[in-house]
Amino acid sequence: MQKILVIDDDKDVCLLLERFLKRQDFDVRVASKGKEGLKMLNEDVPDLVLSDFKLGDITGGELLKEVKKAHPSLPVIIITGYSDIKVAINVMKNGAFDYVTKPLFPEEILNTIKKALASAGEQDDVVEDTVKVETTTKEKAAKKKKKKTGYIFGTSQASKNLVNQINLVAPTNFSVIIHGESGAGKEAVAREIHHRSDRRDKPFVAMDCGAISNELAGSELFGHVKGSFTGAVTDKTGHFEMANGGTLFLDEVANLSYDVQVSLLRVVQERKLKPIGGTKEKAVDVRIIVASNEGLLAAAKKGKFREDLYYRFNEFEINVPALRHRDKDIMMYAEFMLDGVNDELNKSINGFSDEVIEVFKTYPWHGNIRELKNVVRRAALLCQSDMIKVANLPYELVNHDHIHFADSENEQESNPNFLRSNSTKEIMADLIKPTHHSRMPADLKEAAKEAEAELIVRTLKEVNFNKSKAARILNIDRKTLYNKIKYYNL
Incomplete structure (x- = not known):
């Protein structure tokens, strides 16, 4: 059995790669730090190293140099979190066999591993056997790829279009409006944009504008000084200042009052803010991403949202598709969630019965990914076998067809x-x-x-x-x- 060493500071990525590669009959070891990986490599030399470029203690480029010093013929594949030609050129110059970019696709990783092992003189027929898996198995593995932000990218065309849009806007400083239904993953998309931008090492600050009263919204956004109003017993740093240098995500931004929108427009335009009750302005460098489950332009036309603020934010717009419009991805999400619940509940549920899969694929999922997650967690809790069955699902889910049929x-x-x-x-x-x-x-x-x-x-x-x-x-x-x-x- 061929050995692969996976090095990534994201434990979720390590876990998913480990499970996927073990299913392909590889002996897999994982390390969460670069130096830890080098130590494991020297103790037991693997047949291939699969390493993230951005590690917690050293870079993938530095790790690559150390590997090549000790083991010149050992193939190394570098994972990059963004498509950067400079990174690709550098890792190839330093001796990497190849590189792959996130989001990760199992077929791409498997084929790259196959070529790397073959080039190192390993038995090609063993690698060929790892490729000869059922298509359904490949799809299941593909469905378990998860980003550091918690967002899972699927294989449907809608998901691919979403990834392309994220890749396109992430390297810029454009303000972004994200539209999508409740539970569709708007905040996760915002985090992914931040993660793929040059601001990735700076703060990502999220604020739910719908959960904050109009009286406190200004203080939450811009901060306040002690004594500026009743209850202001200390100075408070606002979300803008906390996100300085990074990204500020404003969820359900249409819920902000008109007065707060006026102040927000000024800060967005001038990149300066004055805390409530303060006398000095502070410069801020913040990328703004806003989200709404209703059309902001329509809200602006109705007078619920300032039209000039809408056009200021609308440098780029992303629509997150509802889960029912990504039916090919439903089981990918479900299986990934099941993995997490298995760990949480200390269970070993292998998957879903065919009947459950049929229910999942036909149910409309009005609550989107959030609803799916709740259903999987509940079903796993009730499940007493190694397979989730229809009996473990909520009644309204199983019988949604005829309940909806007579909706009166x-x-x-x-x-x-x-x-x-x-x-x-x-x-x-x-x-x-x-x-x-x-x-x-x-x-x-x-x-x-x-x-x-x-x-x-x-x-x-x-x-x-x-x-x-x-x-x-x-x-x-x-x-x-x-x-x-x-x-x-x-």
Whole structure:
């Protein structure tokens, strides 16, 4: 079994790489510091070193030089947190076999490892065996890549577009507006932008504008001096000053009062602030990222948000897609979360049953990633086996289809057995009762409606009332299908 030494100061990255590479039949050891890795390397020389460029005590470049002094033929692959051609040139000049950039993709890492081991004279057929894994296994490994900020990047096109936008704006000093539904990960995206910027070594300060009263918002942002108002018993440093040199993230910024928005605009424009009750201005160098789950431009048009402040912030805009629009990534998130819960609860749950996977993929996830995390944690707590099953999921999650199908309270109250039916198929069979007319349709429009309703019913029956499949066959989306079911009172 070939040995790989992984060196990264992010324990989460180390854990994920260790698990992924062990599944590919490598003997993996990990180190969280560069000097620790060098010590482990000298005690037991591995076949390959996989090291992050930014370590806590030394840089990946310095580690590379030390490795090459002691073991010139040992292949080293460097992981960089950002696409920097200068870093790539330097590590290649200093003897690295290759480099990979974050976000990490397992196929890329595996192929690079394969080439490195082959170039070092190792048995190529052993490496080939590690590549011959099931596609599902690769996808599962890909779903467990996590950034230092806690954000997981998926393989769906929406996630790839998000990564591209982050990579594009991160190296700049542009102000950024992040839009997205609650729970979609807006703060994590903001942290990722900071992490990939030149300000990464400076503070990242987050403020939830929706959780602070209007009276305290100014003090939280700009600080205050002792005695400036009742209760100001000491001087207070504001978020702007705390984030000096780094990044300030203002979540739900539209909740700030008009007066605070006026003061905020001045600070943003002049890069100077005066604490409440203070007489001296302080210069600040802060990159600002704001977020909102409602359109800031629409809020500005309604008078809820200053339009000039919106245009000042809107140097770049990112829309974080809802989880339901990244259905290919759902199980990646779920499996990563399960790993964390396993550690937290000291359990060894291996994964999710096929039935659970089907539920996860069809559920709309209105609470997005936050809701998914809560569901996984609850299911893991209830699970008494090595696999999470449908019985471990909340009732409303498993039965969301027919609960949503009859979303009227009156409908449910008129059918007391509705939520207690044993079979979804039986429920749907009871609900879907097409009307067979004994008369001719009054006109062509009515005939078209009857034909459409009958087609919907027939399609639903053919796919065993799986509305996702039915919608695909009918070439409409699920929401349209639900609306038509309700419209025709099926």
